Amino acid sequence: MNKLERLKEVFLFSMMPEEQLQKLAGFCAFRKLKRNEILFLDEDKATSFYYIISGKVKIYKVSPAGQEYTFEIHKSGDIFAEAAIFDRETYPANSQAIEDSELIQIPKNDFIALIVDSPRLTLKIMHAYSRRLRSLVDMIESLSMLDIKARLAKYLLQNCQTEGGLCVFKYKSTKKELALLLGTIPESFSRALKFFKEKKIIEEKQKKIIILNMEKLKSFI
Amino acid sequence: MNKLERLKEVFLFSMMPEEQLQKLAGFCAFRKLKRNEILFLDEDKATSFYYIISGKVKIYKVSPAGQEYTFEIHKSGDIFAEAAIFDRETYPANSQAIEDSELIQIPKNDFIALIVDSPRLTLKIMHAYSRRLRSLVDMIESLSMLDIKARLAKYLLQNCQTEGGLCVFKYKSTKKELALLLGTIPESFSRALKFFKEKKIIEEKQKKIIILNMEKLKSFI
């Protein structure tokens, strides 16, 4: 997979026009970190932010007494130190790889320049942000208001696609990941699926879930 | 409350510099809608987006057969039709007040102009978005990983302020709202508070929660 393709997988960049993406590819860098390698230290000048392709990176502080406190552990798919892009001049904490990791490093100033002299890009990014905000708020609502069956029903209805008159949801990964995405565990997820299958509301084939009765499914939300 | 103050309450605008906010106040409009009044129709030119001060507004479509389907019901505090700001030329659905409502109407083009010729504003807005994204992701993690006590502990630790050597969390609204914010109900929230009070980890005074033992509180996360 080349640089450009990898960049497109990062949510923040996924809606960027091709032209800008190529510029971005021009100044971003791919970096590999060995386990325990330090990425940056507290108070270092914040020149870049990062996207994790693989591995894990922790963000931590060390107290005057030498006590270490970990704030966050970022994993593959995360963007981090991005606060540095928009406000801070220095990093607010230390960062160290806790596994061998691969990162994309994006220099802050080049990125800001890219944004600033391209209103269209700005709007695209804002739009991407808006959509993401909306979907996160939606997820929070679901988690706090709905039980597992309802969350599953909602998820299927929101993510299905019509295919030969039928609504089908296809997934690539494992059911375990779907379960986690819905804020539950594989066992409970399996039981929720079973529930709808027994009621003939859905049907499973390989890695497809076919919705047989959308109205009934909706009624569980 | 004047126009400017009201605007500051809208998250999207809350981090805008005063100067720009005043411009915004110059071209936004306050509108009142009677129950059942139509705000815009599907395919109408999308000239504005809206913030709801009070009331409820639904977004809906009508099928060729005359069947109506409601997509969303927006309530006070929501921004809506904001997709229109960033990508679309026309509204993607109809919108109608389902209660008497009051809205702030923000013309899209004026708003875009405000953004576009002010890179600093752009960055501010992006920064605000970033922070909000982060906090929402954090909330999702909490909801799916932590029990009520842990969520309360985390929330208090994240939102407390030092005051005379003590860490204090002050709230303005009701406990009911705090409960909902933590994804639970007043009864359970009250029990969680009681749990920490009995353990002498926190103390309540009026609308303040005083953290007596931060270490112990942390240990519940």
Place this chain on the structure above:
DNA sequence: CGTTGCGTTGATCTCTATCAAAAAAGGTGG
């Protein structure tokens, strides 16, 4: 003083995480 809304407490019941184990699905090598 009644009334109204908020907060707390108690009793109960449901949902779902957990633990344990079986079943099914995928690989792998012969």
Place this chain on the structure above:
DNA sequence: CCACCTTTTTTGATAGAGATCAACGCAACG
């Protein structure tokens, strides 16, 4: 293609967290 092993998924039994329902204390307020 089959036997074997690993991983994923399902099923069952159990326990615990938290929602629900009901009732009461309490303050603000007309």
